[in-house]
Amino acid sequence: MTRPAARTSADRLARLLNLVPYLLARPGIEVAEAAGDLGVTERQLREDLELLWVCGLPGYGPGDLIDMAFDGDRVTITYDAGIDRPLRLTPDEALALVVALRMLAETPGVANRDAVERALAKIENAAGDLVGAPVAVRLPGEGRRVQELRAAVERRRALRITYYTAARDESTERTIDPLRMLMVDGRAYVEAWCRRAEAVRLFRADRIDAVVELDEPAVVPPQARPHDLRQGVFRPSPDLPLITLRIGRGERWITEYYPCERVEVDGDRWVVSLRVTDLGWARRFVLGLGPDVTVVAPVELAAQVRAQATAALEAYATPVLSAGPAGPVTAR
Structure with a gap:
């Protein structure tokens, strides 16, 4: 009985990598015999052979791609593109792989950490003396705070934190029951x-000003569900405020950095609309962009920006007295 063909991409990749050396050792083998040896159907093997025809070395022109010849139902590899050679890592490649696996093993919230550590142990064993190379692996934003939070999560302890909320520009004290540590866009979070x-809330590790591990276990209610972060931390929704800005050339990066609902070209300017967490954050955001930005909507945001900008200009215009060696002098 013929065994069923493998269905996953990973299985097919492994089969293709094995197929070329197999055929090189058996020139002119019948397709049916090869399919039986490899545990696939003849149809699957022919599909694999068709795929091999477009695989090869960079350049992908004549002389770069794997080639083969058919004689009836027999097949012979005529050019292997180097796949006949066993994979051997150079010292630099092995060290890079060790470093990458160490970093992956240290990433908060990574799934299947046991599998990563097993793979790392195998590579380190094969790398030999490279294991002791003077290389330190440190994640972006990694520090004492992240290590402290990760330890509390692993011990399943409740925490009392002082947290700075950038959207409202305020610090608050909260008691939280950690679910997991995450690394998103190079930043560490505790969920x-x-x-x-x-x-359920996400707390950026670098915005936690103080943390105290409580002498009580973390108790997560059954209705708590982790966030889906495949699209990033910020998830625009219709219930969030929508702002519209007219921006110049120097601010077009906004459309690449933030999810925009609408982008229109208005001469040499663009009109962009995007959702924000609240208008307080939007006010600080607009004021930080510079003079080449105009608030189109909402009117409330335009008024807030105008008021704060006016107050700043008035502060600069207020005379400041400075004392010199002979006492107070004129304002500057």
């Missing part, structure tokens, strides 16, 4: 049940 908000 936890916030007892104050009575909901």
Whole structure:
């Protein structure tokens, strides 16, 4: 009985890598015999052979791609593109792989860490003396705070934190029950049940000003669900405020950095609309962009920006007295 063909991409990749050396050792082998040896159907083997025809070395022109010849139902590899050679890592490649696996093993919230550590142990064993190379692996934003949070998560302890919320420009104290540590876009987060908000929240590690591990276990309510972060931390939704800005050339990076609902070209300017967490954050965001930005909507945001900009200009215009060697002098 013929065994069923493998269905996953990983299985097919492994089969293709094995197929070329197999055929090189058996020139002119019948397709049916090869399929039986490899545990696939004849149809699957022919599909694999057709795929090999477009595989090869960079350049992908004549003389770069794997080639083969058919004689009836027999097949012979005539050019292998180097796949006949066993994979051997150079010292630099082996060291790079060790470093990458060490970093992956240290990434908060990574799935299947046991599998990563097993793979790392195998590579380190094969690398030999490279294991002791003077290389330190440190994640972006990694520090004492992240290590402290990770340890608390692993011990399943509740935490009392002082957290700075950038959107509201305020610091608050919260008691949280951690679910997991995450690394998103190079930043570490602790995802936890916030007892104050009575909901699951994400807390950036670099915005946690103080943390105290409580002498009580973390208790996560059954209704708590982790966030889906495949699209990033910020998830625009219709219930969030929508702002519209007219921007110059120097601010077009906004459309690449933030998810925009609408981008229109208006001469040499662009009109962009995007969702924000709240208008307080939007006000600080607009004021930090510079003079080549105009708030189109909402009117409330335009008024807030105008008021704060006016207050700043008035502060600069206020005379400041400075004392010299002979006492107070004129304003400057």
